[in-house]
Amino acid sequence: MNGLTRWVFTARKQMKGCRSCLSSYVLLTLVIVGANAALADAELVNFDSRFRVPGEYEIIFKKPSELQSLIGRYADPASGVKRPSVLANTLPLTKGALNSLAEALTKSINGKLLLGTVMESSTDDIPAMFTIEGVSDATIKSLAKDPRIAIIAASLATRSD
Numbered sequence: 001m002n003g004l005t006r007w008v009f010t011a012r013k014q015m016k017g018c019r020s021c022l023s024s025y026v027l028l029t030l031v032i033v034g035a036n037a038a039l040a041d042a043e044l045v046n047f048d049s050r051f052r053v054p055g056e057y058e059i060i061f062k063k064p065s066e067l068q069s070l071i072g073r074y075a076d077p078a079s080g081v082k083r084p085s086v087l088a089n090t091l092p093l094t095k096g097a098l099n100s101l102a103e104a105l106t107k108s109i110n111g112k113l114l115l116g117t118v119m120e121s122s123t124d125d126i127p128a129m130f131t132i133e134g135v136s137d138a139t140i141k142s143l144a145k146d147p148r149i150a151i152i153a154a155s156l157a158t159r160s161d
Contacts (some may be wrong), residue, residue: 057135
C-alpha cells in the first residue's frame with residue numbers, strides 16, 4: 001500500500017485510547033473504501049516496514065454490507081467463498097458478535113487480544129477491527145484466508161517526543 005495507508009495506521013496507533021478517535025476513523029475509512037472488495041485473501045499491510053511493532057497486528061473486517069453478503073456465498077460452491085473454520089456463522093455486526101469473534105480468532109492462533117482495541121463498526125464505511133499481539137507473521141497470515149477479514153496490518157511504532 002501507499003504512504004497514506006501507512007500514515008493512517010500510524011495515526012490510529014497514536015490515537016489509541018483517545019475518546020475522540022473520529023479523525024483516525026475517517027482516515028482509515030479513506031483507505032478501506034479504496035481497498036479491493038474482492039473475496040480473495042485479506043490484504044497484508046506494513047509487513048515489510050522497518051517501523052513495525054514485532055508480533056502486533058490490526059485485524060480489520062470487511063464493511064458490514066460486504067459481510068452480510070457472505071452467508072449466501074458460503075452456500076454457493078460456485079462463489080469460491082469457503083466457510084471460515086472459526087465461528088463460521090458469526091459476523092462482526094454487533095458488539096457481542098464482534099467480541100466473541102475477536103476472542104475466538106485470537107485464541108485460534110494462540111495470540112493475545114489487546115484490551116481496549118476491539119472497535120465496532122459505526123457505519124458501513126467504517127469496519128470493525130481489533131488488535132492481536134504475541135504471534136509470528138506466519139501464524140497471523142493464516143487468518144488471511146478468513147473471508148470476513150479485509151486487512152491484516154502489522155502495527156507501526158510511534159514516537160513519543
